[in-house]
Every structure is written in structure tokens, then in C-alpha cells.
Amino acid sequence: MNGLHLSAELHACAGDPVWLTDATRLREAGLRAVVEAGLQPVGAVFHQFSGQTPDEPGGVTGVVLLAESHLALHTWPELGAVTLDVYVCNRSGDHSDQARQVMAAMQALFRPERVEQREVIRGAVTA
């Protein structure tokens, strides 16, 4: 169960605003990013929030489940902000490079001007 968990908060996203508000396209992009990195999706669920007015699209929250763990994202179009998580366990091999590739691919969509990010090694100590 040891693995690598990457997480990031993206601020001042300057990419196409559709990435902050279109659950269908984000789902496709998330699935594409994990497959292109060589990871194995086993499910996905994305939810489209309503905006504060009918004309204003809301944010998106979604997850791609992986055989190797998960990709999660949450968008706040009113803030131009996104949070990303990519967690891979290394039970069947070291997937750290693939996790970094997925994180980079997703950030490339959103084009944040500023990013806070961290890496946590999980479960390294065994019983």
C-alpha cells in the first residue's frame, strides 16, 4: 500500500474557462491523462454544480478511480481555482513517474499562474 500522493492548489487559472465548468470535458480529459500516462482507470464519477445564476456555470468535482488509486479534482470558477490530487500505490510497481505525468497534464489544461503543491510518501512503514 506504499505509494505517492501528489496534491496541488491551482490559483489564477488562465486556461480556457471551459475546463473549470464542463464536467463532461473534464471527465474526458482526466481519463485521457491517466491512460496516456499508462495508468488503468476502473471507474469515474463527475458532478456539475449549478452556478449562482442560471447564466453562470458552476464548478465541477470529479474522480477517476484507478487500479493504482485515484485522480481527484475540484474546480471553483468564481475563484479561478482548482485542487488536484493524484495518488498512486506502488503495489504492482513504481508508478511515481506516471503520477507526475498526470499532474502535469492536468495543470497544463488549467494554466495556473501560481501553484501550491506537495508530495507525500504514504504507507512506507509496514506493520
Place this chain on the structure above:
Amino acid sequence: MNGLHLSAELHACAGDPVWLTDATRLREAGLRAVVEAGLQPVGAVFHQFSGQTPDEPGGVTGVVLLAESHLALHTWPELGAVTLDVYVCNRSGDHSDQARQVMAAMQALFRPERVEQREVIRGAVTA
């Protein structure tokens, strides 16, 4: 987008083994835990892995999407191990106590003998 992300690795889980191998029951338990804590589920996806032999159940990976972000879990029955994530944004109020309640409820199912856990405050710095 500021919020609290709790994560934990659970070792030597001594609870009913069904919690490590039954995606349907884990989905129900995850949904119940978030609702009882006062959080709002907006979707869920759980996947049942095959075991190494037909008689041996595999692990489960799953996520409950929340209006407030997500609960994610991954089980490794062959290791007696589980990873848990509870992430809540505090955009519509401080959900930190609810997040801790969900983490405690899920750990109570698995009854780990040893837990590594951490709390990360995310997105506290705004642009």
C-alpha cells in the same frame, strides 16, 4: 477553496474482513458516514477487484464525491491495510469537524491496530 485534507494509512485491520472486500457494503458505509456527519454526497463510484484466486476476494477502491469535496478509500485485504482520505473545502462554512467525524467513523469499521495519519490545510494562501 481553502480546506482540510485528512489522510490515513491503516495497518493490521482487525475489523470484520468484509469491510476490506465488499464494495457494495463499503459504498453504503461511506455514504452513511458522510450523511451522518452532515456532509452532502453528490455521487459515488466503487470498484471491486478480483482476488488472486477465484475463492479469494480482492480489495475495493472507491470514492464518495461531496458538495464539500471527497471521501476516498482503498483496501488491501492481503495486507490487512486501508488508505483513507477525507478532503473538505470550507467555502460554505468550516467543515473540519465533519471531516474528522467521517474519518473516525470509517476507522471504526476497520479497527486498525496502527494508523499513520496527517492533516493538511489546503489553499490557505489566496492569490
